[in-house]
Amino acid sequence: MEDPRTEIEDVVRGLVEKPTLRRQAAVLRKYFTPDVQFYHLYINTNGGLRDLIAIYQFAELAVNYQRVVFDRILYDESENCLSVEMTVDTRPWFRLGAIVPLKLFTLLELEDREIEGGKIVKKIKVQKDYFRRTPSVQFIPIIGPIYDSDTIHFILGWLLATFFEFLRTLLVMFCPSTLWHGLIGLWSHEIEGTEHADDAKTVSADGWKR
Incomplete structure (x- = not known):
């Protein structure tokens, strides 16, 4: 990314807005470092890009990503990091087509990398996901919507x-x-x-x- 503040929306959409597995993998290879680390509520990995591609594609098959709505994006150039507050709509197969919105805050630590032609771009070195609600409970029929109710x-x-x-x-x-x-x-x-x-x-x- 040359301008993380504006480009991050396209990166996230490529990952969780009705992606194909091929497009998802291409986005990960382009915008993430080969030694990327991933921290999540259920799983952590420091196995690099290969592991992250497998995790994202398993998640796509399991929860069926539909669309993303961005609430807030903050870019700290001095710390070389980016935060994204968003809602990702999913349509899990076991919920028979019901939309389950996942509200989360993602912190991205960036690293300057040189690509072909000698250009320096910023790639994602570390991704940390924080959820407002526990997704596994949200996915449970009847209980999930009750658990997700702010009221x-x-x-x-x-x-x-x-x-x-x-x-x-x-x-x-x-x-x-x-x-x-x-x-x-x-x-x-x-x-x-x-x-x-x-x-x-x-x-x-x-x-x-x-």
Whole structure:
């Protein structure tokens, strides 16, 4: 890539937007280094380009990539890295045609490489994928869509926070203070007092803190 910020969309589309196995392999050979490393939720490899091609093509056969929507792309030229936040739609065969969207954040570490003609381009040396939801759960019929629902996650978060707030209130009301502080560790008043005492001790003769 000569301009990673603009070219990365075409690279990703070549890999996960209804790719043929031949096109997928060609994109990997063109834009990735021969010693590329790949880090994923389920599998890591430092076996180079041959391993990465096999992984991508197995994934294509298993989950049937359909399209990609880019949410955000950031390029840090000084660190020679690129981040892509996106949603990849899949249509797994075992889901009988149902679309399963995978939201993920991908970090790409780049390396300058010389190609034919002496031109220097940037190729992908390391790929790290981070998923917002666990794909294997998303692929489960009925359970997957429920698990992927933001509304349900927000409700569960609110219920969990409310439950622990209620539990904390009960402990404050009915537990002796020593037991409460020992079990939960919420000794904010004691910590504040200790910090003030420590500050006073560290004031040197000339009035500066160490």
